[in-house]
Amino acid sequence: MGSLVLGGAILLAAFFLFTAAAGLRGSSAPRPSATLLRGAGWLLGVIGFGFVLTSAVVVIDAGQVGVRHAFGTVDTVALLPGVRFVSPWSSIERFSTARSSSPPEARTWSGSARSPASRSSGSWAARSRSRTWC
Numbered sequence: 001m002g003s004l005v006l007g008g009a010i011l012l013a014a015f016f017l018f019t020a021a022a023g024l025r026g027s028s029a030p031r032p033s034a035t036l037l038r039g040a041g042w043l044l045g046v047i048g049f050g051f052v053l054t055s056a057v058v059v060i061d062a063g064q065v066g067v068r069h070a071f072g073t074v075d076t077v078a079l080l081p082g083v084r085f086v087s088p089w090s091s092i093e094r095f096s097t098a099r100s101s102s103p104p105e106a107r108t109w110s111g112s113a114r115s116p117a118s119r120s121s122g123s124w125a126a127r128s129r130s131r132t133w134c
Contacts, residue, residue, distance in 0.1 A: 004051070017044060
């Protein structure tokens with residue numbers, strides 16, 4: 001988003017330079033400063049257009065996908081690896097597509113990990129009822 005704003009500001013400065021050059025050319029005697037202002041306006045225009053264009057190009061690396069979101073909405077289509085053209089005001093979040101090599105741990109409601117033996121044995125009350133008392 002920052003490069004889009006910078007590109008817009010540079011294009012606005014180029015517009016003002018073209019306006020100043022047009023004002024100097026309209027006078028009775030042509031001035032060399034008008035040609036200089038027009039040249040600077042063209043240079044700033046190309047630079048500003050470059051900033052706006054680069055803010056619309058996104059490169060998604062191999063092993064990643066991108067998710068585009070703008071103005072509080074998330075696009076439902078993922079951006080696949082490669083060079084992608086997106087709207088300059090949207091943000092792209094990259095996520096890895098690599099799988100984890102270990103399975104996720106089983107968690108209790110409190111969030112603490114439990115061993116497989118404690119998961120299969122049940123609660124203390126159930127274990128105490130199954131015992132025979134002499």
